[in-house]
Amino acid sequence: MSSQLSNPSQWTTGSEAPTDKQKSFLSTLASSKNADIDPSSLTKSEASQKIDELKHQETVNTDAAAGEPIQDPKGWATGDEPATGKQMGYVAVMAKELGEEVPEKLGKSEASERIGELKGRTGM
Incomplete structure (x- = not known):
């Protein structure tokens, strides 16, 4: 089961549209990495994989303070x-x-x- 969780392409709901939370986070993350991504064109599993890829890339904005949230907390879905x-x-x-x-x-x-x-x- 854990291998399925770590492999978004095997998710039961992976082919569905990404969640609002995924789209919001991916847009913010893509912006900070200077990547051009349209989250609404991805599936849930593709969005998850793209988030993982971007999280492991070096941030383009070197002026950002370490430890600062990527997204304004007021915009958090939770x-x-x-x-x-x-x-x-x-x-x-x-x-x-x-x-x-x-x-x-x-x-x-x-x-x-x-x-x-x-x-x-x-x-x-």
Whole structure:
């Protein structure tokens, strides 16, 4: 089963149109790699393979800060979902270091933005 998961061409739904999330991520990634790709002309499996290819290419924009999200967190398809445990842990460590209250709940997008802001203030 794991070989099927790692091989998009064998996916049961691989011949379907790419998801909105795939199209959005692929467009953003292609732009950062200076690649001309029309995500809507690909299948799910082709989009996944193209994403993997582009992720392993060197980024054209050398001015981009390391560790910055490829896409603006406000545009994330899952941005309104609760933040991951890892995100909340990172926010908690930096907030405590700054003597600030640790928020109880954040969405994924909010947590990402908060992490970026706290990183700048803590130097982490």
